[in-house]
Amino acid sequence: MAQSSTTEALRAGMKRNNWLDSKSMIPCVIYYASSWLLNATGSNRSISIGVYYEESVRVLPVHIFRRGIAKLFGQFLSTEPGESTALSYLNPLGGFFDFGMGVVYMFFLFNLIPASYLTDPIEDISSRVRAYLLSTGMGRFSYWINTFALHWLQYATFFSAAFGLLMLSAAHRSAYLILGGFLPALIFGITSNLLTIYTIALISKRKSMVVTVCCNAVFISLVMVSYAVRNVTALRVMISILPPLTPLRLMCCCVEYVVYKAQYYKKKDASALPGLVRNIWKYSDVFYSTLALPLHIILLCCAICMLENQTVTIENIRNFFCKKSLTKRPVKADSDIEEGAKKEAERVLAAPRGSKNVLEVRQLQKIYPNGVHAVRGVTFGAMAGEIFGLLGANGAGKSTSMSVIVGEEVATEGACEVHVQDGAWLSGREGATVGAIGYCPQHNPLFNCITVAEHIRFYADIRGLDSIEAERQTIRLMQSLGLSQHSDKQAGQLSGGNKRRLCLAIALLGDPALIVIDEASTGVDPENKRFIWGAIRRMVHKQRSVMVTTHSMEEVEALCSRVGIMNKGRMISVGTVQQLRSRHGDAYTLELLLAPETESVVRQKKLVIKKAVSEQFKGAQTQEDLGLGLVMQFSVPKSAVRSLSGALKWLAANQGRLGVSYWALYQMSLDQVFVKLVTMFSRSARKHPEKA
Ligand SMILES: Nc1ncnc2c1ncn2[C@@H]1O[C@H](COP(=O)(O)OP(=O)(O)OP(=O)(O)O)[C@@H](O)[C@H]1O
Known part of the structure; x- marks a missing residue:
């Protein structure tokens, strides 16, 4: 608590300076100092801090709060209560800016x-x-x-x-x-x-x-x-x-x-202040x-x-403490992977850095620090002039592979290289740094307040293009992607389709050798989708390759020259769409649409049709119940192809009698091939868990 004589002296001084009126005196932190002016050399300069407490003040919540603060400071800072003598409370802005x-x-x-x-x-x-x-x-x-x-x-x-x-x-x-x-x-x-x-x-x-x-x-x-x-x-x-x-x-x-x-500043006479014991530094x-x-x-x-x-850090720590390395996990021989994937791996590994390839992924493994083995020895190459599609179920390891390819993640083992125009092979990170990889991520990473033209110029700047070349490419890319009329629109005001176009334009900047596109047309209307597909087809030329990851089979069929299917971190199949279909599409699908009738009639008709179809189409089997009501689907094996024309004639002749209003026979869709492959390899992985 303050010594009353000094307090009175200070209070009087402050009143003289109009710093204080008696009403505003409340609990507060107080400071004491030796005279700045008297101790010009600073040798004895020091301060002491304590608490002044005015009992007469009305107790408002804000005062209680200040009192609390003052007490805390007092306890912490004032070691000797006797030293507390001066007062500091000035409140010209109504309590907002006090200590x-x-x-x-x-x-x-x-x-x-x-x-x-x-x-x-x-x-x-x-x-x-x-x-x-x-x-x-x-x-x-x-x-x-x-x-x-x-x-x-x-x-x-x-x-x-x-x-x-x-x-x-x-x-x-x-x-x-x-x-x-x-x-x-x-x-x-x-x-x-x-x-x-x-x-x-x-x-x-x-x-x-x-x-x-x-x-x-x-x-x-x-x-x-x-x-x-x-x-x-x-x-x-x-x-x-x-x-x-x-x-x-x-x-x-x-x-x-x-x-x-x-x-301290206004005090000229320090004689009224008590001995000062602590300096500010202390x-x-x-x-x-x-x-x-x-x-x-x-x-x-x-x-x-x-x-x-x-x-790398976790690897080093593990090596240091338990000698258990992340990279020492063996990848078992891929005896159960499909022929096309094996051939592709052989092609790439037999002649690494092949002249045809723009991208080579060789025995890539990625183990995340949390121990998830996301990619397990994947090998494939994307050739110049082709669009390579990467398919896979959720969690198959597509995004991880792509992150390594574009240099965002580092491979735990294996190589991932891009062939640049001067003939050198660069890792994903090096390739990204020199602008050899153009990347269009799934989520449009645009800045809402920046216009279309500014976006392209900004990224051209990062790519290191000079201003004339940047301007030339900005105009050319806006024209080729149909963005010219939106050049001054902010990205936030663009439609979903135009945002995708803008991302593609940015990926094309600097003429990269490899363009990686994640989900090219997700969330885009059919017209824009077709435009984007056209633009992607036009991107490919004899020195460039495009890689797309997608879940849309329609997109794969419309775009990709070759497709790689991943499952649980492994590349289980590689080939053209037709190759995959003919290798694995070992059946045709016969689809029948029944005329609408009461439920019991439809059920009876279905029984009749099932029996008749299995007699006419050798080996035909009802596909799993798709819950489609009036639709029936049969899978017809390829072996039935010789007797197919007779069976189809029979179907055409008996369509009305069977109550079938429409029928179609088509080759297995890529969707079906995909599901079949993934199911097959998941079963195999369950049987042989050591391979997974
Ligand atoms: N940063 C990360 N840290 C740890 N594990 C991760 C990380 N990113 C992905 N994974 C795991 O790696 C596995 C492969 O994931 P990835 O995202 O590559 O699959 P995906 O094929 O791209 O799936 P989707 O189609 O759903 O995007 C998954 O089990 C996932 O949980």
Whole structure:
């Protein structure tokens, strides 16, 4: 508690300066200092901090809050109550910018703003914007530097504005000493905070409000703990090891400086002040924070590098501790894979880096750090002048393979190389860096506020095209993809079809040797779909190959010269659509549509038709019940082909009698071939789990 004589003296001084009126005196933190002017050499300069308490003030919630803050500060900072003598409470802006609130503002500023950036890198990764940028030639380092620079600028703007607001208060206005803490906080504190946020983002890998809120809760708890901890040593240990806490303490110290300065600056006569025992460095933890910040920055940068190269890091850690390597998982011989896939593997492996191929994937394996073996020894090549389709059930490993091809992920084992025009073979990452791979991800990674032409120019810039060439390609690509009339429209205003076109245009920039397209026409209307297919067909030329992954068999049939089917991380079949059909489409489908009747009549007719069809079409079998009501489907084996004309004549002649209003016989669809292959290999994998 304050010594009454000194308090009275200070109060009188403040009243003289119109800094204080008796009504506004409430509990607050108080500061004492030796005279700045009297101790010009600074040898005895020091301050002491304590609490002034005015009982007569009405107890409002805000006062209770201030009293709480004051008590915390008093307990923590004032070791000897007898030293507490001076008063600091100035409230010209109605309580908004006083000391206690200042700390709280600083705290929110320093945590909530950067925590709001938490989802940015995650969004970039999950929406594949980052893969897109990397595939257009941007390096990982540049990506982080750019992201960081943008965030830092935004953050610094808010930060400076908040400081400006704080200094609007008469108490803080003349506090140029604030720079002592403000600059390190601005330069190192923001850096450390942003790096902490990025590290959390890379660890959590979830674009979730929950993670953001939890991070805030952790930060809030930390700052509260920093005030509650009475043990100075414990606090300093926390400052040294916890990155978010250090800049926070620094900010609190800044605010301490401000208030200290506000009090101290106007005092010319120090004789009324008691002996001063602590200096600002000792109290404020500025020294420890300033030492810890650069260390935190270095450690956080290392953490981000390690998280970026998780596979290598985890591999090294495993090797070090348990000698169990991720890469030492053998891939069993593919005795059960289909002939076409074997031949393709032989073709590629017999003459690696073959002149015909633009892309070669050789015995590719990818094991994620969590142990998921996503790709298991896949081998195939995409030849110049062809569109290679990659098919597979969900989780088959298509996206993972594609991520390795475009350089987003690193292969655990095996090679994935692109043949560039000067004859060199480059890894996915190198290929992306020199612009040999054009990538069109499934989700359109566009910036809503940027126009079509600006998008193309922006990516041309990243690709390293000079301004004349960039302009030439922008105009040509907009024309060829039918985007000229939308050139000034923002991407956010484009239809789904035009967004896809824009992504294709960007993938084509710089004339890459390989274009990788993920789900070319998903969510696009039939007219746009056909336009996009036409554009993809026109992309192929004798030195370029296009690779598409899709779930649409219609797209495969319309586009792909060859198809590879993946299942559970393995390439189970490769060939042209016709080859797959004739190899595995070992049956025709006979489809009959019955005339509408009552349910019981239809059931009876179905029995009659079943019997008649199995007599006329040798070996015909009813396909599994598709629940189609009036539709009946039979699978007719290829062996029945000789007697087919007679059977069809019979069907035409008896159609009316059987109550069949329409019938058709067609070759097995690619859909059916796909389902058959996947089912066959899944059964085989269940029988021989060691191969899976
Ligand atoms: N970043 C990751 N970390 C760990 N496991 C992953 C990661 N990405 C994918 N996987 C796992 O790898 C396997 C293959 O996934 P992938 O996304 O490559 O399949 P996909 O064929 O592209 O599937 P979809 O058609 O559903 O996109 C799945 O079991 C998936 O859970």
